[in-house]
Structures are given as structure tokens and as C-alpha cells.
Amino acid sequence: MAPAPSSTSSDITLNINGEKHTLPVDHRTTLLDALRERLDLTGTKKGCDQGQCGACTVLLDGRRAVSCLQLAVAAEGREITTIEGLADGDRLHPVQQAFLDLDGYQCGYCTPGQICSAIAVIEEHAAGWPSAVTDDVRPEAGPPPLSPEEIRERMSGNLCRCGAYVSIAQAVARAAEAKTGEAAA
Numbered sequence: 001m002a003p004a005p006s007s008t009s010s011d012i013t014l015n016i017n018g019e020k021h022t023l024p025v026d027h028r029t030t031l032l033d034a035l036r037e038r039l040d041l042t043g044t045k046k047g048c049d050q051g052q053c054g055a056c057t058v059l060l061d062g063r064r065a066v067s068c069l070q071l072a073v074a075a076e077g078r079e080i081t082t083i084e085g086l087a088d089g090d091r092l093h094p095v096q097q098a099f100l101d102l103d104g105y106q107c108g109y110c111t112p113g114q115i116c117s118a119i120a121v122i123e124e125h126a127a128g129w130p131s132a133v134t135d136d137v138r139p140e141a142g143p144p145p146l147s148p149e150e151i152r153e154r155m156s157g158n159l160c161r162c163g164a165y166v167s168i169a170q171a172v173a174r175a176a177e178a179k180t181g182e183a184a185a
């Protein structure tokens with residue numbers, strides 16, 4: 001006789017970095033644990049496991065999300081992008097390249113989350129989203145300059161125990177400038 005279906009687990013299909021992965025998961029499994037423990041995508045890091053450090057940040061449909069606070073079952077049907085999916089073959093994503101060029105890391109543990117956040121920050125800023133330190137939040141004012149203060153505020157959900165913040169902020173600024181240059185070209 002076939003075993004009775006479990007009411008606490010299901011087969012789900014996750015779309016990660018453009019590839020579909022079908023796996024059985026306990027409904028309580030976080031997206032972070034599914035990535036790391038079930039799919040060997042260990043680039044996404046576990047720091048606090050309670051939404052406070054940003055080490056586990058991934059992109060969900062292009063928006064940043066802390067994967068330790070997302071249930072894997074709730075990520076079904078979304079486009080999940082992890083640090084492993086950013087480079088184009090041997091060509092690093094421009095934000096990865098900026099972190100490399102400007103030493104935006106020390107031990108590197110927080111770096112995948114920092115880079116995923118930075119990609120979303122640059123998009124959010126270009127789309128005109130204000131931050132808590134934006135002076136003029138009227139829609140017609142347009143995006144504020146991406147000043148060091150704006151970058152620090154927008155990246156404040158990503159902690160770095162090595163304290164590489166100065167270089168991280170410079171790397172985000174450089175990647176944002178490169179993107180603006182690309183758009184203007």
C-alpha cells in the first residue's frame with residue numbers, strides 16, 4: 001500500500017538562476033536551508049538566521065529578500081537569483097567586479113548578501129525609490145544623488161563583521177556610476 005501523503009511536506013519546484021529544481025520539502029523549510037542544505041547552493045550564507053544580518057540576501061523577482069525569513073514553499077513560482085547566478089560565464093556581474101576591484105570585503109562571508117542587496121539598491125534608486133535619508137521625497141523630485149549617506153542607509157540591512165563598510169560603499173557607488181554611464185551611452 002502506498003504511504004499516505006504527508007500533511008507536512010510537499011514536492012515543490014523552485015526556479016533558481018534560470019533552472020528548475022524539484023524537491024520534496026518539509027513546509028517549515030526556509031528558502032535559505034533549501035538552497036544550502038538541499039541544493040548545495042552554499043554561496044548564500046547563514047548568519048543570524050533571524051532576519052537581522054542580511055548575509056542570506058537573494059533576489060526574488062529582482063527584489064531583495066532575506067532567505068532565512070522566506071519559506072521555500074512560498075518561493076515557488078518566483079524567479080530566485082543567488083550569487084551563483086550573477087556572472088555571465090567568466091564575466092562577473094558589474095557589482096561583483098566593483099567589489100573585487102575595490103576590495104569590498106575582507107573574510108567574504110557577508111559578501112554574497114552585500115552584492116545581491118547592492119544590485120537591488122541600484123535598481124531601487126534608479127526607479128526613484130526614496131530612502132529614510134532622502135530629503136525631497138516628492139515623486140517629481142526624481143531619484144536623489146546616490147551619495148555615500150544614501151548608500152549607507154540603503155545598505156544598512158547588510159552587516160559586515162569585518163567592518164569593510166568603506167570599501168563596500170565605494171563599490172556600490174562605482175557599480176551605480178557604471179550603470180548610469182551604460183544607460184546614457
Ligand code: FES
Nearest residue numbers: 047048049054068
Ligand atoms: S541569516 Fe538571514 S538575515 Fe541573517
Ligand code: FES
Nearest residue numbers: 106108160161162
Ligand atoms: S567581509 Fe567579513 S563579514 Fe563582511
